[in-house]
Amino acid sequence: VVAVALRKPREEAVVRVSRARASTVLPARFLLVAATNPCPCGDADQPGRCRCSEAARARYRRRLSGPVLDRFDLRVGVARPDVSSLLAAEAGEPSAPVAERVARARAIAASRGVRANADIPAGRLDELTPLTSGAQRALEGALEHGRLTARGLARVRRVARTLADLDGVDPAAPLSVEVVALAMTLRDGGGRHLESVA
């Protein structure tokens, strides 16, 4: 219910409150981060361990509606870490260089006249997120196969723009097939719908 109620504010970045005498518009720009289990027991990534019936899994997934999911730009599958990696994990990249990369990407976005690439208006997509021919073909294929919706297309281009900016490539160069493919994979987690095993 909450996720559905947040849909409009997420799109328009404002909350409209209407009461008997007045209607007020309040700013509501926020970043929504959410997590879900793959199934009620949480073990669906390990076939054989999961105790949920197929019907229970489908029911569980239906609780997040397609329109709500479509508004998440990044969806990442998370594997259960095994014991050895918990005890002797390799050190990841430190936060400081990551923060530096993000600041640089933000500065590039600002130079385009937007706060962040997510705010690039639809009318300026062709100008600010030009595509290489390979990227163009990848997106056309995804649209034809129903992997992308029209809303998804605009969002994928904005995410791909950010991925390219983070990579430090020429901010004016057309988007490569790699960043577009990655943006699509991040968007749908690679899965369009739940398929049965048998």
Add this chain to the structure above:
Amino acid sequence: VSVAAESALPEVAWWVALAGLPGMGPARLRALQGEGPGAEVWATVAGGRVDRWPAVGEAIGRRAEEVTAAWESAARRVDVDATWAAHAHLTVSLLGSGAHPRELDDDHDAPVVLFAAGEPEAVSGPTVAVVGTRRCTRAGAELAYDIGRTCAAAGVAVVSGLATGIDTAAHRGCLDAGSDAAPPVGVVGSGLDVVYPTRSRDLWAEVPRRGVLLSEYPLGTSPARWRFPARNRLVAALADVVVVVESGSRGGPLYTVDEAIDRDRTVMAVPGPVRSPASHGTNQLLVDGIQPLCAPEDVLVALGLAAPRPSERGPGDPRPRPSADGRRVLEALGWEPATIDVLAARTGLGLGRLAVALDELDAAAWIHRDGGHLERKARP
């Protein structure tokens, strides 16, 4: 019901009615069969005089009085003629009458009555039971399908329980083997008109058309939990070879294995990744000395229908050969589900190149993607 009308009923009709009483299982029914002809047993049950028979009380075990009282009150409401008439479209056989499949007639835990939809002769040739967990991996389901298809094409009837997962995949393979292939044999734990699970509805219809669907329960019997182990013993009894494709460390498939070993059937298990919970049970069977199955044809070797598998390669894979990046990803993926960040770490590819490779592999049906988890596919 007049005595004359009752005596016109065949012997098996009484056992159909008795099999439908609440809490009636194979052991209890066999104990009743030891006490006399069906009409007499029915009259004794309906008259509440089962306590005359200590052997039946022993077969029931605890709370015998409660059980027999339930039988009595249920039997008073049953019209034996109508019950028998309702089963007219099925082949119903009685233990000891010579009408049962031979494997079941000789069985120490035989069903007293057996209901068959389709062609009961379907079980007369060589048979393989393909069993495994409902919560199987994609690779497991694919192998079960291949075993079903290869065996049926070679004239071996495929026995399975119509459950979700391995069971279903094996029968689909059998049905896809063509019209002159060996028939499917389904054994279910409910009445033949009570489809369970409902996802099996199409198999439930197709199996009797092409082979036979068997149950030891009368029409209308619901799929109670205790009936599935009982069903598994029939699967084991009807099979010459039992193949376990995937199994957790506990569960129905291992019960079927026990029943098969008990009956001196050949048991084979498919080796799986050591960390895959869906292979814990099968790998343990291999440790215990069960014969491994590494290719569908191994079943035919075990049945003496084929020479041991030569080490030559089969026909080429019809899928487009993956690019260099694609091959790296497939190798890193192995046969267990993984996420994209795991693959990035294993391959050393950048996320962008990895995403392009995944799109290529997906388009060519080398992998399956579901909710952020990637699995390798054995065939398109």
